Amino acid sequence: MYTLITGASSGIGKATAETLAAKGHDLILIARSTAKLERLQQMFMARHEIDVKFFTVDVTDPAVVEDFFAQIQDLKIGNVINNAGGCLGKDKFQDALLEDLFTMIDANIRGFTHIAHRGVQRLIETQGTLVNISSIAGIEPYPQGHVYCATKAFVKTISKTLRFDLMGTGVRVIDIAPAAVNTNFSKVRFKGDVQKADAVYAGYQELSADDIAAQIVWALEQPPHVNLEHIVIYPTAQAGPRDYARE
Amino acid sequence: MYTLITGASSGIGKATAETLAAKGHDLILIARSTAKLERLQQMFMARHEIDVKFFTVDVTDPAVVEDFFAQIQDLKIGNVINNAGGCLGKDKFQDALLEDLFTMIDANIRGFTHIAHRGVQRLIETQGTLVNISSIAGIEPYPQGHVYCATKAFVKTISKTLRFDLMGTGVRVIDIAPAAVNTNFSKVRFKGDVQKADAVYAGYQELSADDIAAQIVWALEQPPHVNLEHIVIYPTAQAGPRDYARE
Amino acid sequence: MYTLITGASSGIGKATAETLAAKGHDLILIARSTAKLERLQQMFMARHEIDVKFFTVDVTDPAVVEDFFAQIQDLKIGNVINNAGGCLGKDKFQDALLEDLFTMIDANIRGFTHIAHRGVQRLIETQGTLVNISSIAGIEPYPQGHVYCATKAFVKTISKTLRFDLMGTGVRVIDIAPAAVNTNFSKVRFKGDVQKADAVYAGYQELSADDIAAQIVWALEQPPHVNLEHIVIYPTAQAGPRDYARE
Amino acid sequence: MYTLITGASSGIGKATAETLAAKGHDLILIARSTAKLERLQQMFMARHEIDVKFFTVDVTDPAVVEDFFAQIQDLKIGNVINNAGGCLGKDKFQDALLEDLFTMIDANIRGFTHIAHRGVQRLIETQGTLVNISSIAGIEPYPQGHVYCATKAFVKTISKTLRFDLMGTGVRVIDIAPAAVNTNFSKVRFKGDVQKADAVYAGYQELSADDIAAQIVWALEQPPHVNLEHIVIYPTAQAGPRDYARE
Secondary structure (H helix, E strand, C coil): CEEEEECCCCHHHHHHHHHHHHCCCEEEEEECCHHHHHHHHHHHHHHCCCCEEEEECCCCCHHHHHHHHHHCCCCCEEEEEECCCCCCCCCCHHHCCHHHHHHHHHHHHHHHHHHHHHHHHHHHHHCCEEEEECCHHHCCCCCCCHHHHHHHHHHHHHHHHHHHHCCCCCCEEEEEEECCECCCHHHHHCCCCHHHHHHHCCCCCCECHHHHHHHHHHHHCCCCCEEEEEEEEEECCEEECCEECCC | CEEEEECCCCHHHHHHHHHHHHCCCEEEEEECCHHHHHHHHHHHHHHCCCCEEEEECCCCCHHHHHHHHHHCCCCCEEEEEECCCCCCCCCCHHHCCHHHHHHHHHHHHHHHHHHHHHHHHHHHHHCCEEEEECCHHHCCCCCCCHHHHHHHHHHHHHHHHHHHHCCCCCCEEEEEEECCECCCHHHHHCCCCHHHHHHHCCCCCCECHHHHHHHHHHHHCCCCCEEEEEEEEEECCEEECCEECCC | CEEEEECCCCHHHHHHHHHHHHCCCEEEEEECCHHHHHHHHHHHHHHCCCCEEEEECCCCCHHHHHHHHHHCCCCCEEEEEECCCCCCCCCCHHHCCHHHHHHHHHHHHHHHHHHHHHHHHHHHHHCCEEEEECCHHHCCCCCCCHHHHHHHHHHHHHHHHHHHHCCCCCCEEEEEEECCECCCHHHHHCCCCHHHHHHHCCCCCCECHHHHHHHHHHHHCCCCCEEEEEEEEEECCEEECCEECCC | CEEEEECCCCHHHHHHHHHHHHCCCEEEEEECCHHHHHHHHHHHHHHCCCCEEEEECCCCCHHHHHHHHHHCCCCCEEEEEECCCCCCCCCCHHHCCHHHHHHHHHHHHHHHHHHHHHHHHHHHHHCCEEEEECCHHHCCCCCCCHHHHHHHHHHHHHHHHHHHHCCCCCCEEEEEEECCECCCHHHHHCCCCHHHHHHHCCCCCCECHHHHHHHHHHHHCCCCCEEEEEEEEEECCEEECCEECCC
């Protein structure tokens, strides 16, 4: 039984892969970076008695995603961690690059939906679990968040509707909404501006990717009748998207 | 000063165009159907002393949308009614056609965002008003609603964030969320199955497109300092997405 | 047919009374201040051909409310404007006066619920309309808002549930959620500190009680099949509970 | 360091007490039933090397609550599990007993707020954790839920605002919202009608009080910088307040 992780090469995806590998789960890792995936595969298979497969997949390319699911059609998928996605830019909506807006929609919504759609079809076979990674941005929208916030509201809402559609199948759907997690999220948002990215996490103890991975694994390990439908995780020192107790 | 209406050839868009035409507003109408737009233009200009322009625009085609905004760059835009979009299919998520899911995302999110982005850039010049048409589907998600519900949660959330980003510009952003409105919405959703579509509106008095147009016009006609940020409109006989008092 | 207004002696209640009086509605006004109610009665009956009754009622006193409804049992009630309530204090929760917290709960929840309960029993006879006044505080909770915000979330949520329970009766339930309205709200919140109260409305054009009354009347005047379930009203210059474009 | 649990004599409160006792936590248990509390004290102190204190407290009686906090003023409180509350009746709002509505408001809001207020004042001393038990009823309001749903929306909203007010103190606030849990909840709601109560949990695997206790303990045991702000827990076989996959 494999756990499929998207966006597996870094951040929350990678941390979840590490945690699950250490617990003996077989893994299917997908991301855009072949080199990083290959390194993870080697590391995990060297350290743990598990099988790790990886596929270079850009979730925004429908043909590639279809091809990927065709390739894994004989494997049993017990969990899907639908994690790929991100944020580009932090200008006001009217000043944002149209291209960035489309990129976020394509990854966080189109690609996300594609993985969810093919994923749940496979999870029905195994009474498995779908974990969607949303964000507090989808719950408490903030200035300059526009399309990013809205893509995460999309994830929250579709997660709820999937609970209805999958009722009776045994498939669980879990929506995990983190606040500030120190991954490369902010570096990507600020397009490599390390100073701006670092400032997001300065002066307080932020969440780590491992903190989120711990929640994902906790949710997966619940007895089959328990569905942790929605988990909102904040650093104790952060109270809202714009509220931090910085030193 | 023109009011730009997307999805103007039928339903809420058309009813809004009619109401505004009768009140003397100049209009720019866009939709995919040239013939319908042409007919509306002729009718409105025959009946009212207004200017009506129309453009055949599929909002999901970025090049076409860019070209359209280039063509209207010398016109003053006082209002944008961001109404194009719809729903395809009412199967469970796992049984839906992937193609339908993508079509909804492309129209309700990609196209919607494109119009909003270029629209607000123009509205800043005129301290104008953006009206987004969402749905109760984005607030109270329901079975078999999946991607459609989530696209409308996208609209609700981005509408809120735009209020932040446009604060101080004088631009107003209004999110109107109707429940059951008898337009061709259900006929499109059920792909021409008239019986299924009619059943949605059977046995109670549903909303008409004119009922929604009346709210839009009311919101536009408020004094400039009043922003009706969010209006949820139900038939009195309907209490939720699945709750109707049918005879 | 009478419209019953609670908190009728000032602010939104009074403005609504004035607007409805001018349109020829018979009124039943309740509040704690006999003198103010008496003055309104005299003024309205002098100016308009309507009947105005008033009762000195503290909605937090169950016996008084029961007695009040007993006294009006022979009158037809077409609308109830459930407006009484307010906010006390703006300290952090841990620093607030327990007494203030209880006072807000008693007015905004206990009294509100009592009026709603007896009110809808009467509205069922007339297929009338209940208008609840909530606040953006119930949608976008903010620092130092604690109990006040939560009481308004109570109002929002019970308004939605009443729609279910009253489905099929013809009774409409409308929840109106204003942002910054310049009434004595802030003077009460800051316990008479006029400087603090005025600062809330400084440097931008806030809403007036009349602006809200206009929405209430618009909602009441919709055709019977149209229920404006939820209306969120902001000053254009305000984007959130903490976001103002002040000069 | 003590964990204070309200509503500790049965259901989620008792299960949480049992789980924490087994992990060696000192406990302060409060509820209305002296006999049940005494039995729990004896059992826990016989089995585990912990201190257990109990107090007969009706949280709706302000004087009793004040007196209780005076009595424990010298004890260190590391956690407060704000769990007391419940539901009375399942008629439509217009048919409900006014007395039941007030009882719910007094327990779920007045008593709840009192415990939260005095509780956080004590938790600031210890950088402790407040766990509020809300319900999916506060998120997805349902027919005949009226006041109960609204009291739980109150809990959800005040929990969020407390995060703002306590930012920088190190105190964590956690809101746990369960769906169907088989406790005496439904027996109380249906006022002893065992048949109706049992029907709620028939034909699918519902949650147990222990399932919820496990989430509470998990949240408490997170590292101090991790605040699981909001956890929504459903049985896998339940998708909404009215949606069950029953056999």
